[in-house]
Amino acid sequence: MRKEAIAEGTAIQADAVLDAQGLYYRDLNERLYHLVEQGARSIVLKHIAGQRYIGTNLQAPVRLTIEGVPGNDLGAFMDGPEIYVMNDAQDGCGNTMNSGTIVIYGSAGDILGHSMRGGSIFVRGNVGYRVGIHMKEYGEMRPVIVIGGTAQHFLGEYMAGGVLIVLGSHLGPNQMHPSRYIGTGMHGGIIYIRGPFDERFLGKEVGLAPVQGEDLLLLERYVAQFAGYFGLDAASLLQGPFTKLYPRTKRPYGRLYAY
Amino acid sequence: MAWANCENRYNDERVSSACGLFGFMDTTGKRHDGSRAILALQAMKERGNGLGAGFAVYGLYPDWAEYYAFHVMCRDEADRLEVEEYLRRYFRIAHAEPIPHTPVKGMGETPILWRYFVALEGAAEEAQAEEDIIVQHVMRINSQMDGAFVFSSGKDMGIFKGVGHPDQIAEFYRMDTYQGYLWTAHNRFPTNTPGWWGGAHPFGLLDWSVVHNGEISSYGINRRFLEMHGYLCTMRTDTEVVAYAADLIMRRHGLSPEWAAAVLASPLWNEIEAMPEPQRGIYRAIRQTYGPLLLNGPFTVIIARTGQMIGLGDRIRLRPLVAGIKGSMVYISSELSAIHLAEPAIEHTWTPLGGEAVVAHLGVAPEPPSVGCAVSEVAPEVRYA
Numbered sequence: 001m002r003k004e005a006i007a008e009g010t011a012i013q014a015d016a017v018l019d020a021q022g023l024y025y026r027d028l029n030e031r032l033y034h035l036v037e038q039g040a041r042s043i044v045l046k047h048i049a050g051q052r053y054i055g056t057n058l059q060a061p062v063r064l065t066i067e068g069v070p071g072n073d074l075g076a077f078m079d080g081p082e083i084y085v086m087n088d089a090q091d092g093c094g095n096t097m098n099s100g101t102i103v104i105y106g107s108a109g110d111i112l113g114h115s116m117r118g119g120s121i122f123v124r125g126n127v128g129y130r131v132g133i134h135m136k137e138y139g140e141m142r143p144v145i146v147i148g149g150t151a152q153h154f155l156g157e158y159m160a161g162g163v164l165i166v167l168g169s170h171l172g173p174n175q176m177h178p179s180r181y182i183g184t185g186m187h188g189g190i191i192y193i194r195g196p197f198d199e200r201f202l203g204k205e206v207g208l209a210p211v212q213g214e215d216l217l218l219l220e221r222y223v224a225q226f227a228g229y230f231g232l233d234a235a236s237l238l239q240g241p242f243t244k245l246y247p248r249t250k251r252p253y254g255r256l257y258a259y
Numbered sequence: 260m261a262w263a264n265c266e267n268r269y270n271d272e273r274v275s276s277a278c279g280l281f282g283f284m285d286t287t288g289k290r291h292d293g294s295r296a297i298l299a300l301q302a303m304k305e306r307g308n309g310l311g312a313g314f315a316v317y318g319l320y321p322d323w324a325e326y327y328a329f330h331v332m333c334r335d336e337a338d339r340l341e342v343e344e345y346l347r348r349y350f351r352i353a354h355a356e357p358i359p360h361t362p363v364k365g366m367g368e369t370p371i372l373w374r375y376f377v378a379l380e381g382a383a384e385e386a387q388a389e390e391d392i393i394v395q396h397v398m399r400i401n402s403q404m405d406g407a408f409v410f411s412s413g414k415d416m417g418i419f420k421g422v423g424h425p426d427q428i429a430e431f432y433r434m435d436t437y438q439g440y441l442w443t444a445h446n447r448f449p450t451n452t453p454g455w456w457g458g459a460h461p462f463g464l465l466d467w468s469v470v471h472n473g474e475i476s477s478y479g480i481n482r483r484f485l486e487m488h489g490y491l492c493t494m495r496t497d498t499e500v501v502a503y504a505a506d507l508i509m510r511r512h513g514l515s516p517e518w519a520a521a522v523l524a525s526p527l528w529n530e531i532e533a534m535p536e537p538q539r540g541i542y543r544a545i546r547q548t549y550g551p552l553l554l555n556g557p558f559t560v561i562i563a564r565t566g567q568m569i570g571l572g573d574r575i576r577l578r579p580l581v582a583g584i585k586g587s588m589v590y591i592s593s594e595l596s597a598i599h600l601a602e603p604a605i606e607h608t609w610t611p612l613g614g615e616a617v618v619a620h621l622g623v624a625p626e627p628p629s630v631g632c633a634v635s636e637v638a639p640e641v642r643y644a
Contacts, residue, residue, distance in 0.1 A: 025305075050302040050596030069596035071305075088608065090595055091579055109595070109610065110579060128610050129576045152612060153575070172629060178612060180530075200533055 014065070016040040025051035025071065036062050050090070055081050055100075072109075075102050078119070091128065094121050097143070103229050107149065116143040116162060120222075123147045124230045126170060130154045135189065137161030146226040153180045156245070157203070160188040165222055167237055168195035182206060183245050187252050191245040192219060194237075202245075205252040211242045277578065278460070278472040279306030279425075279446035282561040282591045283601065284568040284619045289587075290318050293434045296444035299597035300425035303446055306472075306593060310454025311447030312428040313420025315461040315468035315563055316439035320415050326353050326376035327393055327465075330411035330418055332456055333371040338406030343375075345404075349396060350377035358419070363431045366423045370456050374417070390465055390510065394489070397464060401493045408457045408493075413466025416565065420445075420459035428459075440621070441568055443561045445470040449496075457494050462502040466565045469505065471498040472593055473578040476556030484551035498560075504552050505562050516562075516569045516618045522549040524574045524614035561591050566621035576613030583608040584627055589619035 016035050020028050028051050035043055036058050045054070048068030055064055055075040063082045066074075069090065075083055076095035088106035096115040107125030113132045118141040126149035133154070135143050143162035149170035156164050168177060176196040183191060184203030192211065199208070211219065219238060227234035281299040285291060293314060300312065320328055329346070333339040346352055358372040379389055397409045411418035416439075419432040425446045429435070445460035461468040475481065475497035482492045482500055488511075490503035501523070508514045508522055522545055525531075531542040546553075557577030562569040570591035572580040583590040583598040583605045590598045590605070598605055607627045611617050619625055 048596075049600045050594055052305060069599045071594070071596055087599075088595055107610075109581075110576065126610075129613070152610070175629065201530070 014042045014044040016043045017046060018043060019046050020049070020051060020068070021047040023051065025053060029053060029057055032064075033057050036060050055083050075100065078102075088125070089123075094119070094145075097121075099141075105230070110152075113143065113145045113162075116145070117141055118143050120144040120225075121146070122226050122229050123149075125149045127151045130157050132156045132159055132162065132164045132189075132191075134158040134160055135162040135164075137189065144222055146222050148226065148230065148232075150177045151179050153178075153182075154184055154203075155179050155182045156186055156189070156191045157181070157183070158185040158187070159183060159191070159247070162189045163218065163222065164189070164191040165219065165226075166191070166193045167223070167226070168193070169232075169237060171195055183247070185252060186245075186247040187250050188247055190215075192242050193245065194240060194242050197243075205248055206245050207248045209244045209246060211240070211244050215242075215244055277306050277593070278448050278470075279303035279597070280443070280470045280472050280559060280561050280580075280591070280593045281445075281597055281601070282441070282443035282470070282563065282568055282570065284441040284563075284589050284621075285587055286589060286619055286621055286623055286625055287587045288318065288440045288621055290438040290440050291442070292438055293429070293442050293444070295601035296442045297425065297429045297434065299592060299601045300444050300446045302597040302600045303592075303594050304424075306448060307424065307446030308448045308454075309422075309424045309427075310449050311420070311422055311445070311459035312425040313418060313445050313447075313459045313461050313470075314429070314432075314434055315411075315416065315418045315441075315443045315463065315470070316437050317416045317441035317466075317563065317565060318439040319417045319437060320376070323354060323376040324415040326378050327412055327414055328417050329375040329377055329409050330358060331373050331375065332408050332410055333373070334406035336371060338404065339371050339373060341404060342400060342407045342409075343373075345400060346375055346377055349380065350375075351380055352377050359433055359436075360431050361433060363423065363427045366421075366427050366431060369421065369431070387511070393465060394506065398489065398491045398493075402491045410457060411463045411468075413463065413468075413565070416466050416468070418461050418463045418468055420461060421456050422454055422459060441563055441566075443468060443470050443563050443568070450474060453495060455495070458496045460498060461563075462494065462499045464502050464506050465510070467502050467505050467510075468563045469498055469502040469560055471501060471558060471560045473558030473573070474556050475500060475554050475558060477554055480551050481554065501554065501560050501562065504554075505564075508549065508552065509564075516567065516616050518545065519569075520571050520614060520616035521545050522552050523554045524571055525553055526574065526614060559593065568619040570611070570617035571615075572611070572613050574614035579610075580617070581608060581610050582617045584625045587624060589617075589625045591617055 042063045044065045046067050050071040052071035053073050055078050058081050059079045065084045072090050073092040078100050079098040080100045082101045085104045089104045089108040091109035094113045099119045102121045104123045108123045108127045110128035111130045116135040129152045146165045180201035183206035186205045224234045354376040460470045478497040485503045559572040559578040559580045581595045584607045585602050585605050592598045
């Protein structure tokens with residue numbers, strides 16, 4: 001996305017600053033781990049350039065602020081931390097994440113929230129392919145992804161639980177979401193999309209419905225949270241039209257290999 | 260050296276991972292050194308394993324721009340003399356020299372590397388016929404001489420590649436001494452084929468070069484189709500079919516890069532059937548004519564030739580590709596962080612859809628595409644089922 005559209009970091013009370021210039025990802029993650037062990041609870045990472053797996057090994061309520069573009073699998077298997085990415089993120093962000101929050105001021109790549117089990121991800125810009133692929137929920141654990149812009153193909157592929165919200169706020173007039181094959185293999189969870197998309201190319205397992213009642217409450221809650229992170233107006237983002245996409249069955253392939 | 264000695268010493272040929280691609284082009288034609296590309300590959304170190312790296316540079320030999328620059332790798336001096344004798348028989352050699360290189364720690368044995376600036380004896384009737392003759396000679400050398408490969412054969416461009424990490428290959432070939440308006444670069448993680456000198460990327464034929472991440476599952480059918488058109492696959496890796504396919508459809512058949520994308524990474528049939536006419540008819544005809552050139556499986560490639568850089572991924576994007584623009588510069592990369600590292604003041608970055616080509620042309624100011632999809636004649640009303 002356009003660089004000027006990416007917000008400057010708000011003044012952050014950091015108790016550690018880590019300069020990642022030229023630092024190999026293993027060394028970086030080890031240093032982060034030790035900083036957290038020593039009690040740091042707010043860490044600013046400067047000059048990040050493609051280092052992978054940031055935040056994976058931190059099981060503490062720590063806040064990371066990332067300057068630069070972090071590498072693949074940011075927050076993979078993450079359990080607890082809050083990560084603020086002041087720029088774009090790459091692929092596999094939030095992979096199998098368990099709890100915590102990732103806030104991305106730019107855009108994110110493919111398989112965002114892949115197999116996510118809990119926590120939430122907020123992306124101000126656009127996202128790539130297969131976002132939310134096989135995310136799932138159980139009991140109180142209900143992962144949420146809110147995308148300000150649009151998503152590319154196979155959004156919510158094999159989705160088994162959780163909530164995906166796409167707000168379409170970067171689409172121009174007379175534009176629709178490019179997303180095709182939304183919800184292919186979807187058998188749980190819920191997707192809300194604001195604005196038009198091409199219905200001819202939906203996943204076969206998906207049903208469409210208008211939003212009402214509980215949907216609106218849920219949208220209000222998460223869109224307000226999204227708007228809060230990026231200083232946007234929730235009321236205008238909540239102006240529809242929203243479409244709800246739900247799985248027609250919980251076992252789309254139940255009869256595939258059985259006669 | 261024996262080719263066998265250059266093969267995978269880690270014995271991990273089937274490790275599944277990903278290669279790193281990077282390319283940049285100054286669309287004004289201004290030449291740059293390759294430091295951006297080297298930096299970018301270092302940021303994507305994880306995408307390679309030291310079993311191959313390389314660079315293609317355009318606008319490389321302005322003093323010899325009229326000659327085909329043959330970069331040749333040979334097992335030993337006898338093989339080199341055999342190639343040289345062959346070249347003397349069919350070409351006028353304007354200049355010949357070893358490709359300058361420096362021994363680099365940890366790189367192991369290296370082949371003999373020479374470059375020949377050659378012209379065909381006697382003018383061919385037309386440019387295309389001359390290029391076809393060059394292709395035939397390259398195919399003959401590469402398929403018939405055991406100990407020698409022509410790995411670069413274009414005018415005013417060159418490919419430098421080998422077995423090693425990108426920083427080692429860059430140091431080995433002294434890439435900091437070269438300038439070009441278009442660079443592509445590759446960091447290899449061989450998965451299905453051996454990591455050997457000839458199998459490193461970029462692959463080249465004439466002024467085409469290809470760097471590739473992924474695997475071409477349709478290699479067998481692609482190869483058979485290309486063989487029917489005179490291309491012989493000799494490099495023991497799937498990537499070379501992309502270079503030959505590019506030569507066949509874009510140079511010989513004159514397809515634009517956008518239509519070439521429709522051949523190599525065609526839309527799915529259900530998408531073609533949903534298109535309005537005449538688009539649908541054209542896509543059907545393309546699929547019927549060039550079906551055997553569809554590249555199946557997960558892949559991203561950067562294809563370059565004189566004055567053009569094309570980034571293309573498979574139609575359901577099973578490998579990553581991102582692009583960026585800064586003024587007249589266009590960047591294509593496997594990872595976004597590499598673009599930011601190469602160009603900290605990058606103005607615009609985006610991710611093209613699978614099967615959608617990113618094309619940079621010399622002399623054409625680049626423009627980023629729109630993220631949305633036009634609600635045009637296919638405009639659907641949102642219905643509730």
